Amino acid sequence: MSDEHAARNSEMFLRAEKITKVYSDGTVALKEASVEIRSHEIIGLLGENGAGKTTFTKILSGLLPPTSGRVISPAGPVRFSSPREALDFGIGMVHQHFALVGTFTAAENVALSYARPFSRIQLAKTIEQLEALMEESGLGVPLDVPVEKLAVGEQQRVEILKVLSRNVDLLILDEPTSVLTPLEVDELFNLLRRLRDAGKSIILITHKLKEVQDVTNRIIVLRQGELVGDVQTASATTEQLAQMMVGQAIEAEAGAVELSDEELPASRTLKAVNRTVDSILQVENLTIRGNTGEIAVDDISFEIHGGEIFGIAGVEGNGQTELVESLTGLRVPDSGTATINGTNILGVDPRQIYRLGVAHIPEDRWELGLVLPFTLAENAILGVHRWEQFRGALSVLKWGRINQHVKQLMERFEIRAAGPGAPAKSLSGGNQQKLIVGRELAKNPDIIVASQPTRGLDIGSAYYIRQTLLDMREKGRAILLVSADLDEVLAHADRVAIMFEGRFMEVCSPADLTRERVGMLMGGVTEAKETA
Amino acid sequence: MSPQEAQRKSRLLRGIHRTVTGLHPALESLMAAVVGLLVGAILMKIWGFKPWEAYRALIQGAYGGGYELSNTLAWATPLILTALTFSMCLRAGMFNIGAEGQMYMGALAAVCIAYFVLPPGIHHLVGLLFAATAGALWSLVPAALKLLRGVSEVISTIMFNWIARWLGLYLTLNILVDPIRSEKSVSIPTSARLPVLVEGTSLSYGIFVSVAFALVIYFLLWHTATGYELRAAGLNPTAARYGGIRNKRTMFLSFILGGMAAGLAGATIMMGMPPTYAAFGGFPQMLNMGFNGMAVAMVGRNHPIGIIIAAIFFGGLSSGGGWMQILAGVPLEMVNVVMGAIVLTMSIPELIRVFPAIKNGTYKLIRSLRDGKGKAVEEGST
Numbered sequence: 051m052s053d054e055h056a057a058r059n060s061e062m063f064l065r066a067e068k069i070t071k072v073y074s075d076g077t078v079a080l081k082e083a084s085v086e087i088r089s090h091e092i093i094g095l096l097g098e099n100g101a102g103k104t105t106f107t108k109i110l111s112g113l114l115p116p117t118s119g120r121v122i123s124p125a126g127p128v129r130f131s132s133p134r135e136a137l138d139f140g141i142g143m144v145h146q147h148f149a150l151v152g153t154f155t156a157a158e159n160v161a162l163s164y165a166r167p168f169s170r171i172q173l174a175k176t177i178e179q180l181e182a183l184m185e186e187s188g189l190g191v192p193l194d195v196p197v198e199k200l201a202v203g204e205q206q207r208v209e210i211l212k213v214l215s216r217n218v219d220l221l222i223l224d225e226p227t228s229v230l231t232p233l234e235v236d237e238l239f240n241l242l243r244r245l246r247d248a249g250k251s252i253i254l255i256t257h258k259l260k261e262v263q264d265v266t267n268r269i270i271v272l273r274q275g276e277l278v279g280d281v282q283t284a285s286a287t288t289e290q291l292a293q294m295m296v297g298q299a300i301e302a303e304a305g306a307v308e309l310s311d312e313e314l315p316a317s318r319t320l321k322a323v324n325r326t327v328d329s330i331l332q333v334e335n336l337t338i339r340g341n342t343g344e345i346a347v348d349d350i351s352f353e354i355h356g357g358e359i360f361g362i363a364g365v366e367g368n369g370q371t372e373l374v375e376s377l378t379g380l381r382v383p384d385s386g387t388a389t390i391n392g393t394n395i396l397g398v399d400p401r402q403i404y405r406l407g408v409a410h411i412p413e414d415r416w417e418l419g420l421v422l423p424f425t426l427a428e429n430a431i432l433g434v435h436r437w438e439q440f441r442g443a444l445s446v447l448k449w450g451r452i453n454q455h456v457k458q459l460m461e462r463f464e465i466r467a468a469g470p471g472a473p474a475k476s477l478s479g480g481n482q483q484k485l486i487v488g489r490e491l492a493k494n495p496d497i498i499v500a501s502q503p504t505r506g507l508d509i510g511s512a513y514y515i516r517q518t519l520l521d522m523r524e525k526g527r528a529i530l531l532v533s534a535d536l537d538e539v540l541a542h543a544d545r546v547a548i549m550f551e552g553r554f555m556e557v558c559s560p561a562d563l564t565r566e567r568v569g570m571l572m573g574g575v576t577e578a579k580e581t582a
Numbered sequence: 583m584s585p586q587e588a589q590r591k592s593r594l595l596r597g598i599h600r601t602v603t604g605l606h607p608a609l610e611s612l613m614a615a616v617v618g619l620l621v622g623a624i625l626m627k628i629w630g631f632k633p634w635e636a637y638r639a640l641i642q643g644a645y646g647g648g649y650e651l652s653n654t655l656a657w658a659t660p661l662i663l664t665a666l667t668f669s670m671c672l673r674a675g676m677f678n679i680g681a682e683g684q685m686y687m688g689a690l691a692a693v694c695i696a697y698f699v700l701p702p703g704i705h706h707l708v709g710l711l712f713a714a715t716a717g718a719l720w721s722l723v724p725a726a727l728k729l730l731r732g733v734s735e736v737i738s739t740i741m742f743n744w745i746a747r748w749l750g751l752y753l754t755l756n757i758l759v760d761p762i763r764s765e766k767s768v769s770i771p772t773s774a775r776l777p778v779l780v781e782g783t784s785l786s787y788g789i790f791v792s793v794a795f796a797l798v799i800y801f802l803l804w805h806t807a808t809g810y811e812l813r814a815a816g817l818n819p820t821a822a823r824y825g826g827i828r829n830k831r832t833m834f835l836s837f838i839l840g841g842m843a844a845g846l847a848g849a850t851i852m853m854g855m856p857p858t859y860a861a862f863g864g865f866p867q868m869l870n871m872g873f874n875g876m877a878v879a880m881v882g883r884n885h886p887i888g889i890i891i892a893a894i895f896f897g898g899l900s901s902g903g904g905w906m907q908i909l910a911g912v913p914l915e916m917v918n919v920v921m922g923a924i925v926l927t928m929s930i931p932e933l934i935r936v937f938p939a940i941k942n943g944t945y946k947l948i949r950s951l952r953d954g955k956g957k958a959v960e961e962g963s964t
Contacts, residue, residue, distance in 0.1 A: 380823065401826025412824060421818045432814065432825035435807050445807040 060090040062124055063219055063251050064110075064141075069119035071105050071275075079105040082119065083277040085270055087220060092242055092252045094262035094283070096295055097272035099366050099534045103255050106272065107222045110253075111143040112136030142213030143222040146229075148205055152198030156180075156191050156208045163212050176215075183215055187248075189241055202342070203234035210241070220251045227261060228367060229342070239265045257365045259291055259573030271295055292569025296536055329353035330497050330528040331377075336386035338372045338552075346372035348552035349386070354497065354528040359519065361543025361560070362532045364572050369552035370532045371413065374501045377530070378410040379403040390497060404433050407496035411486055411503050413532070415479075419486045422475040426467055429474045430456045430489050455492070463488035464514065480511025487515055497528040504538060516542060536568060550574045607883050610931045615895075618927030622920035629916060636910040636920075643905025644898030652783035657897030659785075659854070660685070660868070662792040662890055663847035664875025666799055667840040669884035671735075672936065673803065674836030675816035680724060680739030681844040682872025683746030684717040686865060688845025690750055691716030692852040693758050693861050696768040705774035710791065710849050717845020718838045720746065725837035729830050743872070747865075754861045769860040776854035788850030793890060795843060800886040802839075812836055847871060880929035884936075892928075899924070 064087045071080040080102045087093065097103045108114040110121065112130030120127050123139075130136040133143070150159050161176040177193060184190060191207045192200070200208070206226060213221060223242075227235045242252055242265060256262055262269055263283060271279035271294040279286075279294040331354040340346035347369040354360040362370055375381035377388060379400035388396050390406050398406075412418035420429050431440050431452055440452050456470040463484045467477050474482060483503070490498065500519060504512035520542065523529055533539050539546055540560045547554040548571040555571040556563075570576070623633035644654050664681040671678035691712040700708060724738035758767040776786040803809035815822040815832040822829055851867050852859065874896065882892030903917045912920075934941050 378824075379826075399826055399828075400824060404826065410824070417818070417820050418824045419821065421814050421821045423817050424814065428810065428814075431810075432821065435810055435825070441807050446805055447807055447810060449805070 060088040063087050063089050065122045066110065067120050067122060069106070069109060069116045069121075071109060071114065072117045079275055080109075081275045083272065083275070085277065085280065087251050087253070089219065089249050089251050090246055091267040092246050092254060092265055094266035094269040095253055095255045095272070096257065096262060096269060096291065098257070098295060098536070100274075101272040102275040103272055104224065107143060107224065107253065107255060110136070110220075111141055111222055137216050137218065140217070140219040141222070142216055142218035142220070144206070144209045144213055144224065144226065146224045148209050150197045150205060150208060153196050155194050156197055156211065157193040159197060159208060160212050160215055179215060180211060183211065187214065187241070188244055189214070202229045203231065203237070206230070206238070218250070220253065221245065222253045222255070224255045226254065227256065227258065229344070235261070257573060259288055259570065259575050262291070263288070273297055288570055288575050289566050292573060293566050295573070296565050296569040329355050331388070331390055331530070333377075333388045334386055336373070336376065336383055336388060338369070338376050338381065338383040340372055346552050347376070347383070350552075350554055352547065352554070352557065354530060356496070356526045356528050357523055358545065359523050359529040359531050359543045361539035361546040362530070362549050363536055363539040363546055363568065364549035366534050368549045370501070370549055374410075374413070374499055374532055378408060378499055400433065401436065404493055407494075409490035409493050409495035409498045411490055411498065411500040413501035413505070415482055415486055420474045420482060423473055425471050425473055426460075426465075426477075426485060427452050427456045427470040429485060430459060432489065434489075434493060459485070459488040459492065480507045483507055483511060483515060487518060491518070491522065495527065497530065498522055499530045501532045502534060503531070504533070504535065540568070548572060607888070607931070611881070611883060611888070611928060614928045614931055615924070618924035621923045621927060625919060625923060626912065626916065631912050631916065632910060636906045636912050639905045639909035640899070640902040642902070642909070644902030648780060649783060650901065652780040652785040653901040654894060654897040655789050656784040656786070656855075657900045658893040659788045659792045659850050660847040660871045661875055661878045661893040661896055662796055663843045663850065664872045665878035665882060665889045665893060666796060666843040666886065667872075668876045669879040669882070669889060670799060670840045670843065671836045672879070672884055673816045674812045674832050675819060676728070676833055676836060677736045678721065678739055678837060678840050679736055679876070680721055680742050680872075681840070681847070681875050682870070683739070683743035684720045684841045684844035685848040685868060685872045686746040686750040687720040687848070688713035688717040689848030689852045689861055689865070689868060690753055690758065691845065692849040693767050693770060695774050696770050700773065702773040705771075706776065706853070709770070709774045709853050710846060713845040713849030714842040715845065717843070717848065718841035721837045721841030721844070725834055729833060750861070750865065751863050755863050758861070760860065765863060766858060767861040769858055770853055774853060775859055776850065778856060784855050786850070786854030788854035791846060791850055795846060796886040796890050799839070803886070808835070844872060847875075877925050877929060880932045881925060883932050896925070
């Protein structure tokens with residue numbers, strides 16, 4: 051069946067009207083987004099991290115209530131207060147992380163999803179139903195094998211089957227291809243097309259431009275909570291989509307404008323003065339596996355010189371985390387080499403890596419960077435607690451010296467806190483991050499690995515931390531800046547690499563890049579292609 | 583819910599949270615003790631006893647004079663050590679339920695010194711060393727199972743308690759048995775008995791062993807890099823790894839130290855409790871001391887100094903409970919109920935801290951009740 055044919059049969063299934071979502075901490079995740087969803091169509095939902103994609107689908111699938119706005123079906127307004135209600139209405143979501151019991155078979159997992167407290171599990175009936183459904187949809191899964199023995203693609207199909215067996219009309223898939231092999235992706239897309247032809251609506255959340263162009267009929271684009279595009283796939287070019295996703299120029303958001311105006315020219319001149327000839331960090335043919343054994347970083351090489359900020363841009367989950375973890379001793383890579391001033395750092399304990407002159411500002415400051423119940427003083431020595439200046443004979447800690455050190459840090463990095471004895475969890479996010487930055491710079495490092503250093507911070511703290519990184523560059527340190535904030539990377543890096551699926555799509559000076567091109571590279575497209 | 587409303591509500595919740603938990607831990611425990619005593623009093627009132635008299639008898643019996651206080655401290659001696667076993671491992675992020683078994687093994691190792699002749703002083707030291715080593719070795723097996731094979735330490739330590747119990751019975755009645763009295767083991771010779779401090783009570787120099795060990799643990803945890811690593815690994819293993827801390831090593835260390843403490847607890851009973859200085863089949867002198875140590879650890883907020891105070895409180899309940907029976911006519915069953923109520927209430931603050939799930943669950947319940955329908959709770963931040 052062709053797309054045109056499908057379109058002709060399409061009718062309105064659901065309309066979201068002016069949906070706004072404000073979280074209880076004041077974050078505005080969605081601003082008056084209105085979307086119509088029709089049957090017989092696959093909609094691609096595009097957007098960067100934090101654009102509001104997940105919030106939007108959570109509202110549709112009953113996980114979150116909207117702050118204002120409403121969802122309308124042909125029969126009138128609907129309101130779901132739980133995913134179960136949405137499912138009963140005909141909206142099902144397949145999450146990125148599967149909700150399957152590993153030791154149960156596919157049939158048992160589906161039967162479990164029907165179960166209510168004290169209800170009987172009707173396994174034989176479920177198997178019968180599933181077999182009929184599989185025949186009808188062409189979706190094949192072995193029903194009698196524990197799902198933990200199935201490949202990831204098959205597990206995903208179990209999840210889809212679970213939702214389809216509830217007879218849904220709208221299927222929402224959150225980044226379904228991120229865990230799949232190319233062959234599995236093709237199979238999934240064929241399945242989605244068949245479902246569409248059978249009259250279902252499908253929303254596909256993704257950031258891969260090629261995929262959306264391959265399989266969808268219509269594309270909606272969210273940026274910073276706003277609906278910025280709703281176009282027919284056939285009529286949109288890759289450039290247009292990329293542009294909608296990343297925005298026009300650096301926008302007047304979060305103080306980025308003042309920053310880039312002041313610093314862009316400065317960064318260019320500094321580079322010439324301070325960049326050292328010898329590289330500090332040298333990475334060659336690095337290949338790293340992720341948590342599930344997939345190749346997360348695929349054979350990349352680069353070097354960073356002193357007095358240089360090397361930026362890595364890209365949508366999160368394209369190998370940045372694994373790369374940072376390998377360079378800081380938290381993950382052992384598969385193959386390749388990485389040296390700092392000629393000394394190997396791969397597979398070396400973090401404690402030794404810090405001694406070699408590496409500072410690490412981690413992306414997750416609550417999980418990785420701080421022990422929240424610990425005091426400021428205790429957190430300020432994490433990782434350096436065995437260094438001579440803090441530890442005496444018999445491994446006794448010199449608390450006097452440590453407290454003095456913390457007071458200096460508080461003064462130098464403007465950390466506002468009750469004192470060295472205040473628990474780290476009592477600090478605001480900005481002060482917590484300043485504490486981490488202060489601790490890391492006190493290591494007197496040659497290279498600073500900064501991962502999402504300003505995420506979630508207020509404008510003032512973010513500005514301060516960026517400024518600190520620029521200072522360090524001026525002092526001839528090498529800096530690896532990994533950030534999902536495109537503007538941050540483009541405004542501060544001397545060289546920028548755009549990462550997609552574990553590879554650098556391009557490494558160049560930010561001046562040589564247009565935003566459109568960055569958007570395309572982030573979406574995995576190197577050559578613009580017309581899809582008329 | 584409008585954004586302003588949502589913000590106000592979450593701020594209110596945070597405010598309540600801060601008022602309840604922002605107290606100094608000691609003050610919190612004191613409040614819990616008052617509430618516990620009140621609950622006990624209400625229970626006694628309901629069943630027609632006189633709470634005021636009963637509590638007076640309890641306090642008199644526990645702390646009323648030198649003799650009473652000595653008995654209380656004698657009870658506290660092993661409790662301090664078994665509580666340290668539990669809290670030491672909890673600080674490192676592990677649940678060591680095996681103090682009971684480790685204590686039995688320590689006790690039997692201490693009994694073994696009856697077979698050597700050594701001058702006093704050295705004999706004592708050897709006894710304590712034997713007991714500490716035996717306790718540590720007994721705790722090493724569950725620790726190794728956990729770290730090498732991923733076996734839950736909760737289950738394996740409980741199983742090891744039973745192994746220790748029956749192995750201990752066999753050793754007492756067959757190997758270490760007294761040639762004259764077959765129901766007990768050989769007695770520890772006078773050269774290795776910890777001297778009694780107060781004549782006519784069972785309070786011995788063992789209390790110094792307990793308190794010294796608690797102080798050593800305190801210093802280790804808060805004043806050495808090793809203890810710092812242990813606490814960091816227990817509170818946030820991911821951040822600890824980032825800080826270059828080897829989590830497996832800290833876990834191992836916590837089990838070794840915990841096992842040593844439990845082994846010493848066995849030794850203080852064997853070497854310090856008159857009149858027999860020997861183990862009996864079934865270990866009547868030690869029974870449940872290991873498990874009670876967990877309650878003491880909770881009441882003492884998992885802090886070595888808090889544990890000393892909590893153990894003295896707990897010892898007071900144990901030794902003064904009898905007086906409630908005699909002076910106020912409260913039957914033994916009721917005494918146990920009242921003590922249970924007090925200990926349970928006093929454990930609550932620390933239980934909540936250790937198991938945040940309890941707190942979160944309670945919040946969710948409160949919120950869903952407030953929303954009226956018990957519907958799905960809003961995600962996002964609070």
